[in-house]
Amino acid sequence: MNKTLEFELHPTLERDTTHIVDLPLCRVLLMEDARFPWLILVPRQHGLREFHDVTGQDAMQLHNEIALTSQVLLDLTGAYKINVAALGNMVPQLHVHVIARNQDDEAWPGPVWQTGPARPYTDKVRAGRAALLQEAIAEATAQ
Amino acid sequence: MNKTLEFELHPTLERDTTHIVDLPLCRVLLMEDARFPWLILVPRQHGLREFHDVTGQDAMQLHNEIALTSQVLLDLTGAYKINVAALGNMVPQLHVHVIARNQDDEAWPGPVWQTGPARPYTDKVRAGRAALLQEAIAEATAQ
Numbered sequence: 001m002n003k004t005l006e007f008e009l010h011p012t013l014e015r016d017t018t019h020i021v022d023l024p025l026c027r028v029l030l031m032e033d034a035r036f037p038w039l040i041l042v043p044r045q046h047g048l049r050e051f052h053d054v055t056g057q058d059a060m061q062l063h064n065e066i067a068l069t070s071q072v073l074l075d076l077t078g079a080y081k082i083n084v085a086a087l088g089n090m091v092p093q094l095h096v097h098v099i100a101r102n103q104d105d106e107a108w109p110g111p112v113w114q115t116g117p118a119r120p121y122t123d124k125v126r127a128g129r130a131a132l133l134q135e136a137i138a139e140a141t142a143q
Numbered sequence: 144m145n146k147t148l149e150f151e152l153h154p155t156l157e158r159d160t161t162h163i164v165d166l167p168l169c170r171v172l173l174m175e176d177a178r179f180p181w182l183i184l185v186p187r188q189h190g191l192r193e194f195h196d197v198t199g200q201d202a203m204q205l206h207n208e209i210a211l212t213s214q215v216l217l218d219l220t221g222a223y224k225i226n227v228a229a230l231g232n233m234v235p236q237l238h239v240h241v242i243a244r245n246q247d248d249e250a251w252p253g254p255v256w257q258t259g260p261a262r263p264y265t266d267k268v269r270a271g272r273a274a275l276l277q278e279a280i281a282e283a284t285a286q
């Protein structure tokens with residue numbers, strides 16, 4: 001079975017993010033919240049709900065893609081900390097948050113959820129961030 | 144180098160949790176908050192800070208121990224959802240939250256952090272939960 005055939009992004013993730021790139025396992029999305037450098041990784045397989053639904057080699061690949069995108073965010077932003085989380089209380093499709101945090105950001109030291117409404121990007125800034133991320137991820141995967 | 148030699152649990156984690164068991168990679172702790180069935184996994188290696196500081200076979204082992212403890216929580220509690228998160232904004236030592244969530248719990252559908260003060264266990268309930276978890280994890284690891 002080609003597991004990627006049936007993959008479809010949840011409409012909430014579709015609405016709230018910008019597509020950056022597809023890695024071997026995950027679709028990488030930029031969260032529409034200019035307050036935080038915030039990526040979301042969605043394994044491109046149908047029917048995943050929990051972090052532990054990813055198994056075997058896919059689990060290793062998921063870890064590697066979390067590591068790669070974490071390092072890209074650190075390099076691009078000089079962030080103090082990366083937050084990694086698979087919550088999924090609101091959107092059932094398995095998705096992993098990878099968020100660059102700084103000690104002067106609007107939620108620090110709390111988590112980013114429930115800290116008021118997201119601040120949308122302007123079209124120009126969104127496009128610039130997406131291009132930067134695409135370039136940095138392409139460089140990181142080429143290494 | 145025996146990486147476990149230098150492992151020391153952060154004093155905040157020591158204070159806020161009960162030791163359940165040591166798995167091959169992680170120390171498993173029960174969070175002192177009776178509102179949520181909440182485990183914390185701490186890889187027993189010195190100097191880890193980020194999720195992606197765990198690499199190679201240890202990364203696979205970390206995933207497997209997250210999966211094992213998630214399944215144990217699901218089996219014991221009949222939870223609706225597992226939340227997995229490595230945040231570390233307050234406690235720098237890498238630790239992974241594995242939390243059983245239900246649609247009628249006190250934080251649903253939000254995350255469990257910043258939802259008011261933790262509710263301590265009574266000594267009797269804490270001891271009972273710890274024993275149940277030890278037994279269930281021992282059974283799961285024996286399979």
